[in-house]
Amino acid sequence: MIRKGRSKMSEAESLPVQLRRLDPPAMISLRAKPGTPGLAEAILAASGCALPAARSLTRSGEALCGWMSADEYLLVLPAAAGAAALQALQQGLQGQHYLAVDVSDARVCFALEGAGAGDVLRRLTPADLSALGPDELRRSRLSQVAAAFWQTGGGSYRLVAFRSVGDYVEALLSGAVTSARASGAL
Known part of the structure; x- marks a missing residue:
């Protein structure tokens, strides 16, 4: 499920992973x-x-x-x-x-939240998430595009990418969530 900005919690938010495109900071x-x-x-x-x-x-x-x-x-x-x-x-x-x-205006931010967020992110980045501490920022890639990400607590992550590839990154993340659910990883 992809939510843009802030909205009321829905029944779907009880799922193990949620993806949101954040209001731009x-x-x-x-x-x-x-x-x-x-x-x-x-x-x-x-x-x-x-x-x-x-x-x-x-x-x-x-x-x-x-x-x-x-x-x-x-x-x-x-x-x-x-x-x-x-x-x-x-x-x-x-x-x-x-x-x-x-x-x-040149960046886009996403929240990947929930207990399975790391499993979803591992499908897209070569970075070793098990070595990523709570106050570490990692610059890597998601599939073929540059991104930076960090943990926000509870296994959740914030991601930053160039706005020019924002829709692509959103589709990658959404697809990884769907794939993880379909494979039973979530």
Whole structure:
């Protein structure tokens, strides 16, 4: 079952896995070398999150900051917080070499929820989900497209992909849910 946005719970939501395309959060891609003066402070001011270590994410309320690569971070925030966060980064990193871009319109987010979510995700990614800790962010692929994902608790995951392949990713995830149910894995 695919649900868009937020809606009332239905009888089908008692199934072991639910897929939802989420209302778009604010997302800021930040490129800066580790050790850039003011980097940790700017991220904290923008999101309330600490600077994440490699392959991890930090959280503060509804906000998170994920390590994407050696010089790239992704801030995921409530939609209304994007402009203020971008401004806080610009102020905190003024005079430094960095790039902060609002990529909210270029990304799509999904929630894969329920006890069988990992089984569904394993059908699409080569990433070792058994090695994925609760505060780790993994950049990998779903079938043939780039994606990032992390656990949200209870075996559930959040996934981020490029909006240009959003419908394809949604179809992949939906098909994997259907396949897992048909094979008896769910």
